[in-house]
Amino acid sequence: MKPGEMKRPLAARRSGPLCGIAAGPGDKSISHRALILGALAVGETKISGLLEAEDVLNTAAAMRAFGAEVVRDAAGDWRVWGRGVGGFDEPKDVLDFGNSGTGSRLVMGAMATTPITAVFTGDESLRKRPMGRVLEPLSKFGAEWTAREGGLMPVTIRGPQDALAIEHEVTVASAQVKSALLLAALNAAGRSRITQRALTRDHTEKMLKAFGAEISVEPLKGGGETVSVLGEVELKAANVDVPRDPSSAAFPLVAALLVPGSEIVIPAVLLNSRRTGLFETLKEMGAAIEIAKVRESGGEEVGDLVVRASSLRGVEVPAERAPSMIDEYPILAIAAAFAEGRTVMRGLEELRVKESDRLAAIVAGLKACGANVEELADGMIVEGRPGDISGGARIATHMDHRIAMSFLVCGLAAKERVSVDDVSMIATSFPEFETLMRNLGADFKVPNK
Numbered sequence: 001m002k003p004g005e006m007k008r009p010l011a012a013r014r015s016g017p018l019c020g021i022a023a024g025p026g027d028k029s030i031s032h033r034a035l036i037l038g039a040l041a042v043g044e045t046k047i048s049g050l051l052e053a054e055d056v057l058n059t060a061a062a063m064r065a066f067g068a069e070v071v072r073d074a075a076g077d078w079r080v081w082g083r084g085v086g087g088f089d090e091p092k093d094v095l096d097f098g099n100s101g102t103g104s105r106l107v108m109g110a111m112a113t114t115p116i117t118a119v120f121t122g123d124e125s126l127r128k129r130p131m132g133r134v135l136e137p138l139s140k141f142g143a144e145w146t147a148r149e150g151g152l153m154p155v156t157i158r159g160p161q162d163a164l165a166i167e168h169e170v171t172v173a174s175a176q177v178k179s180a181l182l183l184a185a186l187n188a189a190g191r192s193r194i195t196q197r198a199l200t201r202d203h204t205e206k207m208l209k210a211f212g213a214e215i216s217v218e219p220l221k222g223g224g225e226t227v228s229v230l231g232e233v234e235l236k237a238a239n240v241d242v243p244r245d246p247s248s249a250a251f252p253l254v255a256a257l258l259v260p261g262s263e264i265v266i267p268a269v270l271l272n273s274r275r276t277g278l279f280e281t282l283k284e285m286g287a288a289i290e291i292a293k294v295r296e297s298g299g300e301e302v303g304d305l306v307v308r309a310s311s312l313r314g315v316e317v318p319a320e321r322a323p324s325m326i327d328e329y330p331i332l333a334i335a336a337a338f339a340e341g342r343t344v345m346r347g348l349e350e351l352r353v354k355e356s357d358r359l360a361a362i363v364a365g366l367k368a369c370g371a372n373v374e375e376l377a378d379g380m381i382v383e384g385r386p387g388d389i390s391g392g393a394r395i396a397t398h399m400d401h402r403i404a405m406s407f408l409v410c411g412l413a414a415k416e417r418v419s420v421d422d423v424s425m426i427a428t429s430f431p432e433f434e435t436l437m438r439n440l441g442a443d444f445k446v447p448n449k
């Protein structure tokens with residue numbers, strides 16, 4: 001939500017079968033990276049299927065502020081003329097990343113080894129999120145920074161004159177931190193080695209390879225991997241075809257599972273195995289999800305999901321699976337509330353520092369909807385009640401798009417309507433959500449109060 005903008009509540013009611021094709025938006029993670037790598041490369045990068053949502057548009061604006069030429073030709077079709085590694089200009093103003101942790105943290109890395117100064121800020125939600133996890137390791141490259149107490153934005157970073165490669169282990173299960181360090185390493189002399197025990201999403205690594213970086217990945221005994229990247233190399237512009245976002249597809253998908261009689265198709269969804277933990281979990285719960293026409297597109301695997309309404313049963317989700325579905329726990333918790341039996345979700349400390357404290361927001365919302373849920377320090381336990389979730393609640397979204405979409409989906413299957421206090425943040429990741437869901441048959445209305 002932009003400053004001065006009013007909150008926009010919305011209510012969802014129990015709906016008839018959801019049917020049709022749900023062509024969701026482009027992948028957010030890949031969209032940010034395509035713009036950033038395009039801006040660091042030499043030549044013209046062409047992007048198709050770019051997610052035109054607020055978070056990504058803020059990254060596009062930041063790339064312009066660093067001197068890259070970023071042009072929109074048509075819906076989803078963009079071109080970027082980069083500055084080359086180490087070629088960023090100093091932005092003339094503060095960079096405002098709105099709600100986006102990914103955009104801000106990746107760009108911190110991308111500029112931190114160039115001798116310029118940049119100031120980063122964001123909205124009320126982003127200004128509460130920890131930036132020290134990126135800033136502290138960036139110091140190893142020689143970057144200097146200041147932040148508010150607790151490593152909060154606004155943040156100022158000054159890159160060193162001559163950055164040197166680093167060796168570093170990322171101890172948080174965060175792809176943003178790993179990616180920020182890989183991007184910083186591009187302008188640091190020598191070979192940087194970044195180790196992470198958790199297998200977080202690997203879009204930066206894949207895209208760096210496609211842009212001609214010297215990058216290699218070595219699996220570690222006992223789990224995890226080390227990514228090595230050589231600094232001071234030239235990136236060459238490339239074409240990026242952005243697949244549809246599995247994290248956004250999750251909302252129509254779960255809606256179709258929960259609303260009796262539904263059948264939908266979600267075409268060309270990204271199937272990168274580090275992003276598909278939700279599909280795997282839902283299948284274990286008994287969901288009818290068929291993955292058809294698996295093919296390759298722009299270096300990533302994609303496929304069409306055919307989804308039919310299903311009776312779900314509770315499962316224990318392995319904690320090691322969390323990185324591959326970290327953004328999907330809010331909607332999984334909704335599915336769990338409608339499943340027979342108990343679903344245990346653990347290893348979710350990171351959910352406390354997302355766009356909101358998602359564990360607290362999900363648990364409070366589910367309780368208000370009459371579900372049986374217990375909050376744990378690192379997760380939650382949901383005792384499902386198929387066909388018996390009362391709804392009839394108004395949910396606080398805490399400026400969190402995924403909390404808003406999850407509880408609107410809950411309202412489509414609950415006995416009484418569920419309203420959310422604000423849907424404006426949905427535009428940060430999935431601007432077409434309301435229209436797409438209505439076209440499938442979702443009963444959404446602006447509540448009277």
Ligand code: S3P
Pocket residue numbers: 028029030101102173174175176177179201326327350
């Ligand atoms: C993202 C990584 C994840 C995820 C976010 C996108 C990325 O965050 O929650 O939506 O594109 O690298 P963390 O790295 O903080 O886990």
